[in-house]
Amino acid sequence: MARDWSKLDESDVRVRPGKGTRPRSKRRPAHADAVTAMVVGKDRGRWTCAVDGDPAHLVVAMRARELGRTSVVIGDAVDVVGDTSGAVDTLARIVRVAERGSVLRRTADDTDPFERVVVANAERLLIVCALADPPPRQGFIDRCLVAAYAGGLEPVLCLTKADLAEPDALLAAYADLDFPVVVTRRDDEPAELRGMLAGGVSALVGHSGVGKSTLVNRLVPDAARRTGEVSAVGKGKHTSVTAVALPLPGGGWVVDTPGIRSFGLAHIEPDDIVAAFPEFVAVAEECPPGCGHRGSPEDPDCYLDSVIASGEARPGRLASLRRLLASRAGAEDPGEA
Numbered sequence: 001m002a003r004d005w006s007k008l009d010e011s012d013v014r015v016r017p018g019k020g021t022r023p024r025s026k027r028r029p030a031h032a033d034a035v036t037a038m039v040v041g042k043d044r045g046r047w048t049c050a051v052d053g054d055p056a057h058l059v060v061a062m063r064a065r066e067l068g069r070t071s072v073v074i075g076d077a078v079d080v081v082g083d084t085s086g087a088v089d090t091l092a093r094i095v096r097v098a099e100r101g102s103v104l105r106r107t108a109d110d111t112d113p114f115e116r117v118v119v120a121n122a123e124r125l126l127i128v129c130a131l132a133d134p135p136p137r138q139g140f141i142d143r144c145l146v147a148a149y150a151g152g153l154e155p156v157l158c159l160t161k162a163d164l165a166e167p168d169a170l171l172a173a174y175a176d177l178d179f180p181v182v183v184t185r186r187d188d189e190p191a192e193l194r195g196m197l198a199g200g201v202s203a204l205v206g207h208s209g210v211g212k213s214t215l216v217n218r219l220v221p222d223a224a225r226r227t228g229e230v231s232a233v234g235k236g237k238h239t240s241v242t243a244v245a246l247p248l249p250g251g252g253w254v255v256d257t258p259g260i261r262s263f264g265l266a267h268i269e270p271d272d273i274v275a276a277f278p279e280f281v282a283v284a285e286e287c288p289p290g291c292g293h294r295g296s297p298e299d300p301d302c303y304l305d306s307v308i309a310s311g312e313a314r315p316g317r318l319a320s321l322r323r324l325l326a327s328r329a330g331a332e333d334p335g336e337a
């Protein structure tokens with residue numbers, strides 16, 4: 001997703017053919033007065049941006065014409081010009097979008113064949129999964145992990161409804177993956193989770209009914225009001241909010257992603273997943289070209305097993321890695337994740 005901004009600035013140069021001795025191009029100032037902001041809401045061609053990341057300084061902006069159809073999503077770091085006071089009925093302009101540090105893509109579906117980025121620059125992906133009601137689905141968690149690792153986000157697994165079932169079996173299933181797991185229940189303060197989410201942007205995913213709203217309302221005391229506010233600023237109230245970043249009282253943001261039921265994994269290469277398992281990276285380069293690293297029977301010449309044989313990695317790590325590779329390949333849980 002790296003963009004070359006020097007190139008993009010050249011779209012500022014307007015060439016007028018056939019005007020005699022007039023200068024054939026005019027270089028506009030490169031928006032020296034721009035302020036930087038984080039996109040926290042998106043609704044029908046209007047973006048809500050927090051100037052300098054300040055949740056109290058929200059500005060509604062449109063996309064400057066020179067950006068064309070450049071994608072601008074929640075979490076993007078943007079440069080904004082024009083009236084950036086945030087006063088009612090003002091409209092600023094987004095003139096630049098910074099290179100993204102991480103991306104979360106939703107999967108293509110019937111209404112849109114492209115895997116679009118829904119959240120940019122999130123530090124972590126909070127995978128919310130109920131221990132019961134609805135029953136946990138490991139296939140879903142695995143696909144979320146693939147999306148997180150490949151997109152450059154740190155996964156955090158949040159197991160909810162601990163009053164209904166024990167977390168032991170799920171904890172065991174992920175013990176080899178070395179990412180943080182937190183267990184919550186509605187009648188407990190989510191203090192540990194609060195600590196994990198402090199600072200940076202956390203994107204939240206989970207099936208309907210797992211307790212995301214319950215959690216968000218706990219973490220962001222005025223979440224309901226803010227959701228309305230962000231969608232209402234400047235344009236009147238709309239209901240079609242796709243994703244919204246909500247400020248955490250202790251700093252940082254949570255992004256709920258309603259409607260995101262699965263992630264786009266089609267563009268992900270096996271090596272993108274291996275990259276999240278440092279002890280296998282070097283050896284993976286010795287595999288035959290195009291190796292999917294899944295071992296027999298899919299990749300009988302895969303070299304990763306040698307790391308286990310030499311004792312440099314735990315067998316559980318390779319098993320977990322291969323489970324994720326299978327998940328990416330759609331071997332498990334095909335269709336909806």
Ligand SMILES: Nc1nc2c(ncn2[C@@H]2O[C@H](COP(=O)(O)OP(=O)(O)OP(=O)(O)O)[C@@H](O)[C@H]2O)c(=O)[nH]1
Nearest residue numbers: 160161162163185186207208209210211212213214
């Ligand atoms: N027993 C129990 N029920 C819970 C817990 N957390 C949430 N629930 C219940 O589970 C149901 C779904 O919770 P929500 O917070 O609405 O779930 P959600 O993930 O936001 O669901 P959607 O809005 O459909 O995406 C509600 O009836 C909650 O009261 C919990 O820790 N224990």
Ligand SMILES: [Zn+2]
Nearest residue numbers: 287291293302
């Ligand atoms: Zn291999």
